[in-house]
Amino acid sequence: MQPYPLPEAFLKKMHFLLKDEYEAFLASYSAPSCRALRLNPLKGDLNAMLSLCAAKFQLTPVPWAKEGFYYEENTHPGRHPYHDAGLYYIQEPSAMAPASLLSPCPGDYVLDLCAAPGGKSTQIAARLKGQGFLLSNEIHPARAKILSQNIERMGIANAAVTCEDSESLARHFPEFFDKIMVDAPCSGEGMFRRDENARGEWSLKAPALCQSRQQEILDQGAKMLKPGGQMVYSTCTFSPEENEESIALFLESHPDFFLLEGGLEDGFQDFSRGNPAWISEEKTGDEAGKAYRAWPHRIKGEGHFFALLKKEGAGEGKENIRDPKGNIGGKQRKTPWEKGKDPGKKKAFEEFLAETLEGFGKKEAPLPWEAMPGRYLLFGEQLYYVHQAFCPEGGMKILRPGLHLGTFKPNRFEPSHALALFLKPDQVKRADDFPGGSREIAGYLRGESLPAAGAEGKGWGLITVDGFSLGWAKQVGGMLKNHYPKGLRRLS
Numbered sequence: 001m002q003p004y005p006l007p008e009a010f011l012k013k014m015h016f017l018l019k020d021e022y023e024a025f026l027a028s029y030s031a032p033s034c035r036a037l038r039l040n041p042l043k044g045d046l047n048a049m050l051s052l053c054a055a056k057f058q059l060t061p062v063p064w065a066k067e068g069f070y071y072e073e074n075t076h077p078g079r080h081p082y083h084d085a086g087l088y089y090i091q092e093p094s095a096m097a098p099a100s101l102l103s104p105c106p107g108d109y110v111l112d113l114c115a116a117p118g119g120k121s122t123q124i125a126a127r128l129k130g131q132g133f134l135l136s137n138e139i140h141p142a143r144a145k146i147l148s149q150n151i152e153r154m155g156i157a158n159a160a161v162t163c164e165d166s167e168s169l170a171r172h173f174p175e176f177f178d179k180i181m182v183d184a185p186c187s188g189e190g191m192f193r194r195d196e197n198a199r200g201e202w203s204l205k206a207p208a209l210c211q212s213r214q215q216e217i218l219d220q221g222a223k224m225l226k227p228g229g230q231m232v233y234s235t236c237t238f239s240p241e242e243n244e245e246s247i248a249l250f251l252e253s254h255p256d257f258f259l260l261e262g263g264l265e266d267g268f269q270d271f272s273r274g275n276p277a278w279i280s281e282e283k284t285g286d287e288a289g290k291a292y293r294a295w296p297h298r299i300k301g302e303g304h305f306f307a308l309l310k311k312e313g314a315g316e317g318k319e320n321i322r323d324p325k326g327n328i329g330g331k332q333r334k335t336p337w338e339k340g341k342d343p344g345k346k347k348a349f350e351e352f353l354a355e356t357l358e359g360f361g362k363k364e365a366p367l368p369w370e371a372m373p374g375r376y377l378l379f380g381e382q383l384y385y386v387h388q389a390f391c392p393e394g395g396m397k398i399l400r401p402g403l404h405l406g407t408f409k410p411n412r413f414e415p416s417h418a419l420a421l422f423l424k425p426d427q428v429k430r431a432d433d434f435p436g437g438s439r440e441i442a443g444y445l446r447g448e449s450l451p452a453a454g455a456e457g458k459g460w461g462l463i464t465v466d467g468f469s470l471g472w473a474k475q476v477g478g479m480l481k482n483h484y485p486k487g488l489r490r491l492s
Helices: 008-028 046-057 093-102 119-128 141-153 166-172 196-201 206-224 244-253 266-274 343-356 417-422 439-445
Strands: 036-039 068-070 088-090 109-112 133-137 159-162 177-183 225-235 257-260 279-283 290-294 304-311 374-379 382-387 398-400 403-409 412-415 431-434 457-465 468-477 479-482
Touching: 036 046, 036 093, 036 119, 046 068, 068 093, 088 119, 093 119, 093 177, 093 225, 093 290, 093 304, 109 119, 119 133, 119 141, 119 177, 133 141, 141 159, 141 398, 141 417, 166 206, 177 206, 206 225, 206 244, 225 244, 244 257, 244 304, 343 403, 343 412, 343 457, 403 417, 417 468, 431 439, 439 457, 439 468
Parallel strands: 109 133, 109 177, 133 159, 177 225, 431 457
Antiparallel strands: 036 068, 036 088, 159 398, 225 304, 257 304, 279 290, 290 304, 374 382, 382 403, 403 412, 457 468, 468 479
């Protein structure tokens, strides 16, 4: 007996597709959906995070994502301060497989074309390790805002967030990216167990309508992929029209692409091929590669489809790639900030750096974000540090061009929450640390000021939870004035 009704036409289709496995598939809908989180190595030592989280949330490994772990439902990691600090991203376990299949490497230029809410983007950024460039795009403004917030929470510097349609984006980035993630809009059949809205919105017409949109997105993605580059196509649906047929149609109209087998790392290899009881492998067209289907009665996760595509040709070196303005090697005109037209702002920024950052002014200690090749961008009163690959001019709808450093106020510079979440405690002169379950951390997340430890003083410092950055406070005398963003504060 199902705990909720499934569309009758959907059940008939699944019976036709699965045949002998249909009853096992149907039985999986009586089981609770699996819950998982993915630890964030950008925040610090992964083993330290695992040590803090393993017992607290009863973690067990997700086989196809090396930072992924199942957690027990009653442990509620989303409510813990570690979540606010960006130590992990809560993500459906099957949804971790496509980024593992794409296998981004440090130094790659990567596009996540349909990126909200940010699970795959933040997983890609973790694999880039702060090297290379990630463009996370989402066409819907409200969802793009959530995406931008998640990029910030996870402490990612080398990513920009845009709100564009795929055709417009392709005009800015012709043959630009090494790797592209296309987690395409779909009929959502694979999410029926956990999403009542997906069940209510489904119809027999939905797969065909989605296929048309998927082809358009894939076509534009192909234009943005460098020769020799790779693209993952992913959906969370069971419909062959949106999966194997979509891939077959794309390959037919793009003879310079072919399908690859997955299994680029041990964890994913076990998932896709090492245990055939977990997943089925489907040949697509006449190609030798495979497309993969995840079934909820075979794995601890929801329904998914994913395939790895490669564009023929040899990729050029980074020094020869074109930036969005058509320049070679990322050379761009200098911004007003770099031309020195804002000496007052520059002085205020340098005063903040000298007061706050450890080792500022020493040649052997560059600013933490300057490990990424980039430039400063002054947009109104907002200061960003932007990867050299990204040129935020030309009419693009941009929510986040790079790492938001802070805001200029009269005669002073106020650091951003994004900067707090990017920095490590040993990179600042003052960091006040409190345990995750402490009254102080609970009060800080509600917006309360805290008593300062030690001598009276003044200036910016980090509030940290068990050694991980959570946000800013400004010491005034014997108190730490709370600068946790009002929109993120808890009510209780």
